[in-house]
Amino acid sequence: MAKRDLPKVNTTSTADISFLMLTFFLLVSAINTDEGIQRRLPPMPKDKQDIPKVNERNVLNIKVNMFDQLLVNGVPMANVKELKNHTKQFMTNVSDDLNMPEKKPLPIPEFGGEILMQSKGIVSLQNDRGTSYKAYMAVQNELTEAFNELRDEFSKKKFGKTFATLDQLTKEGVQRLIPISISEAEPSNYGGNK
16 A cells, blocks of 8 residues: 655745734734933033032932832821922922022023023932832822923913923923922932842
8 A cells, every 4th residue: 555645834924924923913012112211411510610509498409219109398198199288388488488499580582581480409319229119109290280280380371371382482481490300319328139
């Protein structure tokens, strides 16, 4: 008896089909990308004499320890959600409290040279090396939201519309008046190791 050959399946186009399927899935899939935190860093001072002196009353010191606990100007803050309103109150200093930021006159060319009062307030943020990423981002989100709300409130009061709906030139003026003044110190190990 003669040995019969088994019929073979033609696989010459399998590689082409696999390549087309791979291409199809790459084209129709959404690829999420993390953009990070948008901050513009100030230019480095040329020498130590160029480092500006900052009055202590103008600084809102925020520290986050390795247990993700907040310390705001030396006082514990139980809930990170309180940070937004605390930052807004600090930056606006509506009652001209001597323990809160000073204000300085600032001409805004985008508003026709109008001179408005700008806060000298700065938020100084320092994390522990053991701070969780979740806590770090929660603090960053609250601080960013505080500055965004300050811009929005000013825009509604001055122009009758939200910051997002302003024309580009007016937006630049609002950003000049209310900059995102967040200074991030290098993380420390003040909480020890977990």
